[in-house]
Amino acid sequence: MSMSLEGLKILDLTRVLAGPYCTMILADLGAEVIKVEAPGGSDETRDWGPPFQHGVSAYYLCANRNKKSITIDLKSSSGIHYLKELVKESDVIVNNFKSGTMERFGLDYQTLSTLNPSIIYASITGFGETGPYKDMPGYDFIIQAMSGLMSITGSPESGPQKVGIAITDVLTGLYTCIGIQAALLERQQSGKGQKIDISLYDTAVSSLVNVASNYLMSGQNPKSLGNNHPNIVPYQTFKTEDKDIVIAVGNDAQFKRLCHILQLDDLLNDNRFRTNASRVQHRDILIPLLQESLILQPADYWIKALQEEKIPCGPIQTIDKLPKDPQLQSREMFVSMHHQTAGPIKLIGNPLKFSRTPITYRHAPPNPGEHNTDYIHLKGD
Structure with missing residues (x-):
């Protein structure tokens, strides 16, 4: 059975959440996603815990299924050579290094597009690659604060609150996934690749939707309303009597x-x-x-x-109720896989339901370098 993005090869030079979440979605859709890390594994989420299962962190597992993993030292000339060889046969490369890092490696868009003019190059940063904040590091918590999102979350009693998950990372991952697929569609007409410059800050501001629109129309600064809605009542x-x-x-x-x-x-x-x-x-x-x-x-x-x-x-359900929810069970929103080190693991499923090209769960999140020998350019390294 075919998959929606089967035949596409994607190089994933990302870590933590926004980038890995984006590339996991593309992998779920059938793309061949190669997670590129430094020897030993350089995705910080491998160490973020507890909880761990046989040394494997739950955080890492949440955003890396269906991927292959190779380890390359990008600080070495041989590592740069190996990656450039992979770029020649790839469709997409995604990175979330700080602005200027890929240029220092000699892996900027201009350089890689000469090797592969059809490459789609997605760059995820905290604040974007232009503007006065471009060199600032950007983490979700900081972005939630600066974007105004925290100012409208929580109640007057609690003060500003962050959303309970790294929501700007998740949204940036989704926007990046949309942008990559749009660029791939355009490439079918032009035959050319292009660069996508996306930031957590821009994404967080775009997520303010009606609340920002309320301000732009009225000039009144929105206030935190707790669980109340600014435009709808009740x-x-x-x-209630019990909860x-x-x-x-x-x-x-x-x-x-x-x-x-x-x-x-x-x-x-x-x-x-x-x-x-x-x-x-x-x-x-x-x-x-x-x-x-x-x-x-x-x-x-x-x-x-x-x-x-x-x-x-x-x-208002707690998380422990969700795996038992009959609706979520019927929608197959919890899946089981077998990890090489952790053993049996449970993951949140993909919400996309296709009638002809369904999502498949083919590979558990990989160990660092687990697939080095699967790629000819790395044999013997």
Whole structure:
């Protein structure tokens, strides 16, 4: 059975999360991804833990399946030679070194494109390769702070908070994956490769979407609202008799059904609550009224009643509940593989579901240099 990107060869000179996440997606889609590291392994996430399983970190495993691994010393002339030979027969090269590093290695786009004019060259940095911040190191936490993302996350009581995962790394990985595939499509017409310059900072700012748009239109600096939505009411967490739930009312018809379930039909005659715009304006009055009813019954009671009326809602699940979730099980969102060192491992599956070219799980995340002998240029090295 064929795979969507079968036949493409990608050199992966990335580490940590944004780059490896991007290249893992491409590998899941069928591309041959060769992870290039220094001898002994230079991806810092190999050491980030605990937890470890037989010395292999869970962090490393999360973003490196379906790849091959070779080890090359890019500080040596032979290492540069080996990599350039691989570039000649590759479609894509991805790196996330600091700005200027690839130039110092003699592996910049201009040099490599003379060896392979059709190469797609993706460069991931903290702040991009131009501008006054281009030489600054960029980690997700710093980017979340500088981009404004932390300023709108958390509550007035908690102060600024980061998102619970390295969200700017994940989003940058996704954008890079999109950019690479777009460049590959364009290459079919032009026959030419090109360079993609993408940064965590730019990506984080682009992720502000409606919140940034609110500011650009109104001139009012957005505030952190905790679990509340800046443009929709009610759309937040609520306390029930036993635990919190999320209710996300997206339109006026849903609000009418919510009021009926809560036996608060009189609210529908109040002009302050007739439309979403008026509910946003009067949220401080409306929310306590809804909360007074919701606290009277347990979470399961309300979720059942709301779901029967097609009102978006759900429990706040902890991670340990997810592998047992029947929906996620049916979607095969947890997969098992066998790692050469760690043994049996469990990984999060890929969310893409294709009708003809399905995702396959072919290789566990590799050990450093595990596939050196599979590549002719490295035999005997």
